Amino acid sequence: MENVIEVRDLEKSFQNQLALKKVSFQVRKGETIGFLGPSGSGKTTTIKILTAQLHATAGEVKVFGEPIAKLKDPIYMKRIGILTDNSGLYERLSIYDNLALYCDLYEVDKKRINEVLTTVNLIEESKKIVQKLSKGMKQRVTLARAMLHKPDLLFLDEPTSALDPVNTMHIHQGLKKLNEEGTTIFLTTHDMQEAETICDRVAFLHNGEISLIDTPENIKTQQSTSSISLLLRNNRKVVVQKDEAGAKEIYNYIKDGEIVTIHSDEPTLGDVFVKLTGRKLS
Amino acid sequence: MIFSFKRVNAIFIKDWKDLQRNSYILFTLAIPLVFAAMLGRMNAATDVLSTYPINLALIIAGAFIQAAMVAEEKEKNTLRGLLLSPASTLEILIGKSALSGLMTILVIIGSIIFSGYTVPSLPLFSLSTLLGLVFYLATGTILGLLSRTVMETSIIGMPVLIIFGMSSMFKPMVENATLINIIELLPNEQLNQIWFGLSDGKGAADILMNLFILFLWVAVSFILTIVIYKKRRFD
Ligand SMILES: Nc1ncnc2c1ncn2[C@@H]1O[C@H](COP(=O)(O)OP(=O)(O)OP(=O)(O)O)[C@@H](O)[C@H]1O
Ligand SMILES: [Mg+2]
Numbered sequence: 001m002e003n004v005i006e007v008r009d010l011e012k013s014f015q016n017q018l019a020l021k022k023v024s025f026q027v028r029k030g031e032t033i034g035f036l037g038p039s040g041s042g043k044t045t046t047i048k049i050l051t052a053q054l055h056a057t058a059g060e061v062k063v064f065g066e067p068i069a070k071l072k073d074p075i076y077m078k079r080i081g082i083l084t085d086n087s088g089l090y091e092r093l094s095i096y097d098n099l100a101l102y103c104d105l106y107e108v109d110k111k112r113i114n115e116v117l118t119t120v121n122l123i124e125e126s127k128k129i130v131q132k133l134s135k136g137m138k139q140r141v142t143l144a145r146a147m148l149h150k151p152d153l154l155f156l157d158e159p160t161s162a163l164d165p166v167n168t169m170h171i172h173q174g175l176k177k178l179n180e181e182g183t184t185i186f187l188t189t190h191d192m193q194e195a196e197t198i199c200d201r202v203a204f205l206h207n208g209e210i211s212l213i214d215t216p217e218n219i220k221t222q223q224s225t226s227s228i229s230l231l232l233r234n235n236r237k238v239v240v241q242k243d244e245a246g247a248k249e250i251y252n253y254i255k256d257g258e259i260v261t262i263h264s265d266e267p268t269l270g271d272v273f274v275k276l277t278g279r280k281l282s
Numbered sequence: 283m284i285f286s287f288k289r290v291n292a293i294f295i296k297d298w299k300d301l302q303r304n305s306y307i308l309f310t311l312a313i314p315l316v317f318a319a320m321l322g323r324m325n326a327a328t329d330v331l332s333t334y335p336i337n338l339a340l341i342i343a344g345a346f347i348q349a350a351m352v353a354e355e356k357e358k359n360t361l362r363g364l365l366l367s368p369a370s371t372l373e374i375l376i377g378k379s380a381l382s383g384l385m386t387i388l389v390i391i392g393s394i395i396f397s398g399y400t401v402p403s404l405p406l407f408s409l410s411t412l413l414g415l416v417f418y419l420a421t422g423t424i425l426g427l428l429s430r431t432v433m434e435t436s437i438i439g440m441p442v443l444i445i446f447g448m449s450s451m452f453k454p455m456v457e458n459a460t461l462i463n464i465i466e467l468l469p470n471e472q473l474n475q476i477w478f479g480l481s482d483g484k485g486a487a488d489i490l491m492n493l494f495i496l497f498l499w500v501a502v503s504f505i506l507t508i509v510i511y512k513k514r515r516f517d
Pocket of ligand 2: 044
């Protein structure tokens with residue numbers, strides 16, 4: 001399958017501090033990949049290098065099969081959408097006028113504005129001046145702007161960090177739809193739930209190194225324990241093993257009508273992350 | 283490279299809508315006009331000060347407003363969005379200069395009317411003024427790119443204001459011959475020499491050298507703008 005991003009032995013140092021160490025990974029066409037890591041782990045640095053906003057110190061980076069220097073060509077910039085912490089909006093203009101400028105820059109029909117505003121749940125506010133918007137609303141406008149031209153490749157640096165659960169869900173649906181229409185998505189987050197909901201694969205970034213990269217399911221099953229938790233009547237909790245003795249025990253509890261809930265002890269992505277790195281995500 | 287007028291126009295329209303809510307810039311644009319009106323009242327339109335309103339309009343509207351507008355794009359992180367869009371360097375630079383360019387021309391026309399200055403030979407006057415305009419817009423763009431905030435432009439811009447804005451006034455006080463020669467090569471001096479020459483009835487042939495020097499200033503400032511601009515893509 002075609003790789004949209006190929007990174008080999010990428011290194012980045014600021015002054016004498018190493019922010020990325022020998023990072024290698026590929027992103028396949030059509031997938032949604034999430035970089036998960038605590039603050040300062042190098043997520044933004046990775047995105048900035050991939051979008052040619054920062055020079056790499058060492059290593060090879062290819063996007064659309066081309067070395068990163070070629071990305072400055074307008075033909076490539078048209079295929080990329082970017083949302084980072086330095087994506088600013090024109091504060092004195094309305095939401096609509098901000099997006100209208102980008103429609104012309106990317107040669108997109110202005111009809112698309114209403115579509116993206118529906119996706120980010122801002123259609124009612126389109127005439128509002130950006131200055132008067134809340135932080136989460138501004139984040140949704142920048143997100144709308146990044147997907148305006150249905151890019152082949154979309155970079156999102158913590159796209160939902162300032163959003164409430166309802167809007168986050170809205171955005172996730174929008175991103176899934178865009179992905180189904182063919183957009184490859186590279187996003188960073190420290191939200192486990194987000195990674196599990198929309199990412200085909202996740203990479204754990206820790207101190208500038210990728211410690212694991214796989215599908216959320218694989219990560220969880222490979223690290224899963226062999227126990228099952230039972231909640232019995234009178235709020236008693238019991239843990240049994242996944243073996244014959246455990247099965248008999250569960251059988252007896254069910255027969256006696258004791259069981260309230262039953263579930264296998266799957267770790268969350270967060271648990272795995274802590275286990276692998278000894279560090280919490282946020 | 284394909285040059286898209288649509289993209290240039292989009293940036294211009296965006297700046298135009300922004301200007302209507304930007305009281306700082308609207309206020310600044312009025313300064314040269316007020317000065318021109320004062321000069322007109324003093325009936326000073328014929329002496330050495332007569333061309334000063336035009337110079338002031340070029341510096342304030344051409345360079346300072348342009349610097350503030352570019353610096354604001356940096357301060358608010360909007361320049362990065364333009365840089366990362368399919369718009370080319372030339373499209374962005376021209377689009378970003380279009381509004382201040384137009385405003386400067388309007389302020390110059392206003393200043394001429396208010397101060398009562400008589401325009402000598404309209405074609406040659408316009409040609410020289412337009413060359414001057416490109417130089418000042420490029421200088422403003424450079425100032426804006428070098429500043430991190432709008433506030434900073436007024437600090438970084440101070441030497442520019444003194445050199446290009448006041449050197450003509452200082453010149454009579456300077457005794458050092460080399461320094462006088464240098465001052466006389468400055469674009470504002472070249473413009474003055476052209477305008478006074480034209481008023482004295484000189485023709486195209488007499489001001490050719492001045493136009494050529496002015497053109498060199500334009501070329502140098504233009505190249506410098508592109509070089510500095512290209513560096514801004516990276517953090
Ligand atoms: N411009 C810079 N100059 C110096 N050091 C930098 C610069 N940018 C990032 N760093 C350092 O590189 C490391 C990685 O930073 P980065 O911004 O990529 O982290 P992050 O994973 O995006 O964190 P967060 O979740 O807080 O956004 C940090 O130690 C940071 O201090
Ligand atoms: Mg970050």
